Amino acid sequence: xxxxxxxxxxxxxxxxxxxxxxxxxxxxxxxxxxxxxxxxxxxxxxxxxxxxxxxxxxxxxxxxxxxxxxxxxxxxxxxxxxxxxxxxxxxxxxxxxxxxxxxxxxxxxxxxxx
Amino acid sequence: xxxxxxxxxxxxxxxxxxxxxxxxxxxxxxxxxxxxxxxxxxxxxxxxxxxxxxxxxxxxxxxxxxxxxxxxxxxxxxxxxxxxxxxxxxxxxxxxxxxxxxxxxxxxxx
Numbered sequence: 001x002x003x004x005x006x007x008x009x010x011x012x013x014x015x016x017x018x019x020x021x022x023x024x025x026x027x028x029x030x031x032x033x034x035x036x037x038x039x040x041x042x043x044x045x046x047x048x049x050x051x052x053x054x055x056x057x058x059x060x061x062x063x064x065x066x067x068x069x070x071x072x073x074x075x076x077x078x079x080x081x082x083x084x085x086x087x088x089x090x091x092x093x094x095x096x097x098x099x100x101x102x103x104x105x106x107x108x109x110x111x112x113x114x
Numbered sequence: 115x116x117x118x119x120x121x122x123x124x125x126x127x128x129x130x131x132x133x134x135x136x137x138x139x140x141x142x143x144x145x146x147x148x149x150x151x152x153x154x155x156x157x158x159x160x161x162x163x164x165x166x167x168x169x170x171x172x173x174x175x176x177x178x179x180x181x182x183x184x185x186x187x188x189x190x191x192x193x194x195x196x197x198x199x200x201x202x203x204x205x206x207x208x209x210x211x212x213x214x215x216x217x218x219x220x221x222x223x224x
Contacts, residue, residue, distance in 0.1 A: 003157070031210065042118075043158075043200065045211040056211065091158065100210035101146060101165075105158040 002026070004106035006092050012112045018080040021109045025074070025094030032075050033095075033103060034067060038088035046090075049075060050097075082113045116141045118203050120215035127191050128223050135186040135218045137175075137201030146204040147184040148212070149175055153197045161186075161199070171195070191222045 005024045013019050025032045034046040046065070047057035051072035060067070064083070069075040079086055089110050093103040117140040127133050139145055149161040162170045164177040164184060175186045184201060201215040 033211065035212070035214075042216040043212075043214040045213070048210055059211070100206055101148070101163065101204050102160070103212065105150075107157045 004092055004094050004104050006090075006106040006109050008109060009107065010110045010112075012114065013082055014114050015084055016081045017113075018078065019082055019111060021077045021079075021090050021092075021111070023075045023077070023092030023094075023106060025092070026104055028096070029094035029104075030072070030097040031095040031100060031103075032069060033093040034075070034077055035091040035093065036088050037091070038085070041088075043091065046077075079111075082111075084113050087111055087113045116203060116205060116213050118201050118213050118215035120199075120201055120218050122218050123216065124219050124221070126221040126223060129193055130190050133188050133191045133195070133220065133222075135199050135201075135220065137184045137186065137215055139182050139184065139201075139203050141182075141203055141205075143205075143207060145177070145179075145184075146206070147175075147177060148202045148204065149173070149184075149186050150200040150202055150214075151197050152200070158200070193222045193224060196220055196222045 007022045030051050032049040035043050037043040045059040048055045049069045052069050066078045089108045091108045092106040095103045119138045147164045150158050151161045152158045173188045198217050200217045202212040
């Protein structure tokens with residue numbers, strides 16, 4: 001069974017540019033989560049989708065971040081415009097419906113904003 | 115507020131020695147706690163959860179509600195245990211999200 005995949009694995013952009021991260025959850029998983037770890041800090045929750053609906057986006061830092069999950073399959077996280085403090089590792093995780101405690105993580109996308 | 119604290123950023127022990135990674139939490143509800151591990155060049159993966167009360171790779175963790183702790187222990191460390199370890203608390207009231215500690219980098223010296 002293929003695990004959660006994320007693309008790209010690394011991204012280096014300049015401040016003010018736009019970056020879009022993609023996450024493909026495990027097939028059949030209704031729940032999709034985005035987390036991020038900025039340098040020296042803990043991994044923090046960004047938002048949670050149930051199918052195509054945003055269940056909780058309380059962790060989104062500001063309106064420069066936009067997440068979508070059209071069709072309830074893969075998800076994208078766009079940062080526009082990127083700022084220096086957005087640098088970090090962005091993780092995606094997915095879980096089956098009714099099983100929030102078993103979250104499977106992707107390898108993460110390392111974002112560096114210069 | 116919900117919080118997970120891992121007081122040690124770095125922990126180094128010798129192979130064969132016992133290891134304990136500390137985790138304390140703050141949560142008003144009934145906690146569901148986990149340990150995640152990230153080996154070098156691998157993804158974050160679940161190591162164990164308190165409700166399972168199981169031992170994985172020789173590791174155990176007991177939930178102590180009185181001390182609000184969920185320390186991870188292994189009696190005899192092995193070199194392959196070197197990794198980053200994260201303690202996490204699952205919030206299911208309203209949100210279904212994991213709250214992570216800062217992580218402890220464990221190094222097992224030969």
